[in-house]
Amino acid sequence: MTKDRDDKIVNESGVDESLIAAFIRMSPEERLLANDRMVQTILELRDAFKRRKTDESEFKPGS
Amino acid sequence: MPLNGEKPMNPNLSLALDELLKAGVDFILVGGLAAVVQGAPVTTMDVDIVHNQSPENIDKLLAFLDSVDAFYRRLDDKLIKPKRDELSGKGHALFTTRLGPIDVLAVIEEGRSYNDLLDYTVKIDFRGHTLRVLDLKMLIDLKKNSTDLKDKQRLPVLKATLRQLEEK
Numbered sequence: 112m113t114k115d116r117d118d119k120i121v122n123e124s125g126v127d128e129s130l131i132a133a134f135i136r137m138s139p140e141e142r143l144l145a146n147d148r149m150v151q152t153i154l155e156l157r158d159a160f161k162r163r164k165t166d167e168s169e170f171k172p173g174s
Numbered sequence: 175m176p177l178n179g180e181k182p183m184n185p186n187l188s189l190a191l192d193e194l195l196k197a198g199v200d201f202i203l204v205g206g207l208a209a210v211v212q213g214a215p216v217t218t219m220d221v222d223i224v225h226n227q228s229p230e231n232i233d234k235l236l237a238f239l240d241s242v243d244a245f246y247r248r249l250d251d252k253l254i255k256p257k258r259d260e261l262s263g264k265g266h267a268l269f270t271t272r273l274g275p276i277d278v279l280a281v282i283e284e285g286r287s288y289n290d291l292l293d294y295t296v297k298i299d300f301r302g303h304t305l306r307v308l309d310l311k312m313l314i315d316l317k318k319n320s321t322d323l324k325d326k327q328r329l330p331v332l333k334a335t336l337r338q339l340e341e342k
Contacts, residue, residue, distance in 0.1 A: 124330035127215075131335050135213040135342070139298050139305075143188040146210045149217040150185055150274070 185274025190221050190242070193273065195303035197238035200226035202291050204282055204308045209328070211298060212310045214335040216328055220275035224308075225261070226288045227280065232261050235278065242271040283316040310336045 120129045134142060187207060194201060202225075203211065206218025225235055239256045246254045247268045260267050264285075267278040281287050294312035298305045314332050317325045 122330075122334055124334070126330045126334045128334060128338070130215040131213065131331070131338050134215040135335070135338055137213075139211045140188070140300060142210050142213065143191070143207070143300075146207065146217055147186055147188050150187065150219055153217065153219070154185070 185219070187218075187221050187274050190271065190273035190276060191305065192301050192303075193242060194221075194223070194238055195300065195305060197234055197241070199234045199238050200228075200231045200288075201235075202288060202295055202306050202308055204279070204291075204313070205277070206328070208308045209310065209313055209332055209335070211305070211307050212296070212335065213339060214310070214328075214332050216331055220277055222277045222279060224279050224282055224286075224288050224291060227262055229262075232258060235261060239269065239271070239276075239278075242273050242276075244269040244271045244276065246270075247275065283320070286316075310339065 120127060122128055134145075137145065191203070191207075201223040203222070204224055205220070205222030206216055207221055209216055210218060225231060236256055236258060244256055246256070247270045248254070256267065256269065261278060261280075264280045266280070269276045269278065282291075291308055291312070292306075294309050295306045296309050298307055310332060314329065314336060317329055317332070320326065320329075
């Protein structure tokens with residue numbers, strides 16, 4: 112997946128410098144809480160994906 | 175509450191750190207969460223710590239692990255509680271807890287222990303406690319020769335974060 116992004120925002124290694132700048136502006140505790148929220152989101156999405164795959168495997172065309 | 179080797183549905187890594195500090199455990203935060211604390215926009219699913227291996231500290235660590243229902247992470251369903259001799263040894267003890275996965279490491283890259291790493295830490299005020307975190311420069315140095323794919327992917331992000339911090 113590629114994104115059209117400003118060359119000044121994305122460095123030569125492909126790192127989004129604006130994301131780092133935003134994260135640096137946060138306090139250490141805010142960064143930890145942001146990570147916790149991301150983990151929650153990832154687990155919810157994984158769970159939804161697992162359920163979707165289960166639903167698909169139970170689906171029988173024409174039934 | 176036994177977790178049967180499953181990850182808890184509501185991990186709370188910041189609370190895990192808070193509880194470790196409240197329990198008076200002497201440790202250095204390393205790994206992905208150390209990078210997060212210092213501003214790297216990465217996401218990590220566990221807490222990695224290198225602990226002081228004094229007998230008194232291992233007592234505190236065992237009490238903390240018991241309070242968060244810690245069991246060794248395993249591929250089978252066996253529930254094994256933390257063992258003192260493993261926390262006193264030179265290996266890695268990987269736990270599932272009700273607050274999320276916690277990895278207790280006696281040493282990290284190049285056999286570096288708590289005492290070896292102390293000079294490369296930053297102290298951060300966190301919820302009324304002092305949290306000791308492995309500094310970003312050392313995190314980068316330790317990961318430079320890593321063959322782990324996750325480390326390789328993270329390294330450019332860590333380097334860019336360090337550069338921005340130094341420019342501030």
